[in-house]
Amino acid sequence: MAYKEPTFQDRAALAAQAKQKALEKLKAKPQIDPEVAAARAAARQAREAKELQRRAEKAAAIEQARLDKIAKAEAELAAIEAEKQRLIDADIAAKAARDARYAARKAKR
Incomplete structure (x- = not known):
């Protein structure tokens, strides 16, 4: 049996089947529970707030180090x-x- 080159129609049909299969798989996926979604969003917001605070603390530490360096240079x-x-x-x-001394010597003369 020889290899048969797939035609354009064969390739298009295979692509359509794959697309349909992926769509069915996506539709079969269970819906996300709103409570779980809310919990995830809250956790994400908490992480983002923590990261924002960490960045602000780091920026403040860098600024304080810069001010300390300036103060040290001014003191020096x-x-x-x-x-x-x-x-x-x-x-x-x-x-x-x-x-x-010169004036005293001059005054002696």
């Missing part, structure tokens, strides 16, 4: 500025002491 900058001002004041004091 303030410390550097204070040290710079202390060095400037020390330099001014040293110059004033040098000028006082």
